[in-house]
Amino acid sequence: xxxxxxxxxxxxVHQPGLPPGQYDAGDDWPVLSAEVTPELAxxxxxxxxxxxxxRSRTWDxxxxxxLPESAYEGDIHCVTGWSKFGVRFAGVSLDAFLDVVRPxxxxxxxxxHSHTGYTASLPLADLTGGRAWIAWEYDRRPxxxxxxxxxxxxxxxxxxxxxxxxxxxxxxxxxxxxGFWEQNGYHARGNPWQEQRYHGD
Amino acid sequence: MPGRxxxxxxxxxxxxxxxxxxxxxxTPHAATFRFAVPGWAGHLPGQHLLLRLTAADGYTAQRHxxxxxxxxxxxxxxxxxxxxxxxxxSGWFHKTARPGDRVEVRGPLxxxxxxxxxxxxxxxxxxxxxxxxxxxxxxxxxxxLDVPLRLLVxxxxxxxxxxxxxxxxxxxxxxxxxxPEGVPVGRMAAAHVAPLLAxxxxxxxxxxxxxxxxxxxxxxxxxxxxxxxxxxxxxxRFG
Numbered sequence: 512x513x514x515x516x517x518x519x520x521x522x523x524v525h526q527p528g529l530p531p532g533q534y535d536a537g538d539d540w541p542v543l544s545a546e547v548t549p550e551l552a553x554x555x556x557x558x559x560x561x562x563x564x565x566r567s568r569t570w571d572x573x574x575x576x577x578l579p580e581s582a583y584e585g586d587i588h589c590v591t592g593w594s595k596f597g598v599r600f601a602g603v604s605l606d607a608f609l610d611v612v613r614p615x616x617x618x619x620x621x622x623x624h625s626h627t628g629y630t631a632s633l634p635l636a637d638l639t640g641g642r643a644w645i646a647w648e649y650d651r652r653p654x655x656x657x658x659x660x661x662x663x664x665x666x667x668x669x670x671x672x673x674x675x676x677x678x679x680x681x682x683x684x685x686x687x688x689x690g691f692w693e694q695n696g697y698h699a700r701g702n703p704w705q706e707q708r709y710h711g712d
Numbered sequence: 713m714p715g716r717x718x719x720x721x722x723x724x725x726x727x728x729x730x731x732x733x734x735x736x737x738x739t740p741h742a743a744t745f746r747f748a749v750p751g752w753a754g755h756l757p758g759q760h761l762l763l764r765l766t767a768a769d770g771y772t773a774q775r776h777x778x779x780x781x782x783x784x785x786x787x788x789x790x791x792x793x794x795x796x797x798x799x800x801x802s803g804w805f806h807k808t809a810r811p812g813d814r815v816e817v818r819g820p821l822x823x824x825x826x827x828x829x830x831x832x833x834x835x836x837x838x839x840x841x842x843x844x845x846x847x848x849x850x851x852x853x854x855x856x857l858d859v860p861l862r863l864l865v866x867x868x869x870x871x872x873x874x875x876x877x878x879x880x881x882x883x884x885x886x887x888x889x890x891x892p893e894g895v896p897v898g899r900m901a902a903a904h905v906a907p908l909l910a911x912x913x914x915x916x917x918x919x920x921x922x923x924x925x926x927x928x929x930x931x932x933x934x935x936x937x938x939x940x941x942x943x944x945x946x947x948x949r950f951g
Binding site: 512513514515516517518519520521523532534541542543544545546547548549591592627628657691692694695696697708709710711712 | 804945
């Protein structure tokens with residue numbers, strides 16, 4: 512252990528919900544997108560699922576809202592170190608979209624892509640089973656553009672770069688295809704509890 | 713939008729001991745900390761690192777910081793840190809750190825905001841957002857590069873302008889709260905951006921924007937409004 516002379520750190524608070532290496536951001540919700548925030552109106556938003564599926568499908572804003580509403584209440588974790596407790600997002604479970612397109616058995620991964628061109632790669636298993644959403648509401652209000660509105664992917668059990676803002680679609684694949692940050696040295700899966708920040712963690 | 717450089721998987725994978733060799737005050741609120749890092753793989757301007765402090769009981773705190781210094785081959789690097797109220801890591805640096813102290817660093821990280829010195833670079837920053845941009849300015853100068861490079865930097869006042877003494881003809885400073893007699897005070901505006909866009913260097917500008925989220929939103933909108941392609945704007949926001 513390399514102890515830093517004179518460093519004591521903040522008072523030790525036992526926070527069972529805080530993954531290793533993270534700190535509680537409190538009321539802050541930092542914005543960290545690397546791209547220009549797009550001016551994307553709900554009327555111009557679409558969400559498509561294609562690739563290794565029985566039938567590809569594109570939903571517009573109204574069609575997506577016709578699916579059963581589903582909310583996430585819990586915590587989110589950013590790879591830069593902050594975690595935010597007790598947030599509430601609402602939208603539609605990704606399972607509802609996948610049930611319509613019916614993934615092939617060969618599908619193991621997905622690339623999420625944004626209306627800006629941003630991409631993130633994820634194992635398909637992390638997007639199913641009630642653990643991922645298309646979210647358009649935060650704290651019972653429309654999701655602000657700088658946080659990914661009108662709609663973003665939400666995969667709260669992984670570091671938040673996986674939760675692609677301004678979500679445009681998912682392409683299902685039979686292999687991992689690194690996305691924007693994964694190509695820049697970030698971890699393929701990004702599980703905060705195993706501190707999978709960078710390639711090799 | 714692809715990264716500017718391939719990122720070494722090995723370089724980011726391990727922690728290095730970094731020994732503090734020098735502390736330089738930049739402004740009343742910011743200081744530069746220089747480290748010797750034997751085994752440092754080297755970085756490109758614009759990249760950042762993860763820095764970790766460890767308490768006697770094993771508790772650790774880690775933060776991402778942009779690298780301020782130009783690449784060198786001798787395993788030295790610098791970061792410039794604002795003194796953040798109650799900052800757990802920056803507080804230690806500003807109150808306790810002295811030459812000879814050892815911390816740990818990991819990196820360099822991310823190729824997205826890197827500038828290898830190839831494309832014309834339009835750098836737009838505010839406050840300590842100038843730090844990774846200064847690495848680019850220093851690199852440009854140290855290598856005597858011919859490729860065009862411009863820096864538009866905003867600070868609250870001349871006293872708060874980090875690296876003020878180092879800037880040359882490539883830099884246009886702007887002041888948002890107070891300025892010397894005869895120098896206008898105000899927020900970055902279209903009129904500041906337009907002349908830079910009008911230069912139209914061969915191949916076009918690669919724009920690098922760094923600062924708070926509010927500044928990044930404002931500056932990136934100014935750039936888009938002035939005709940800079942959205943996919944040629946790279947943004948690094950604090951947070």
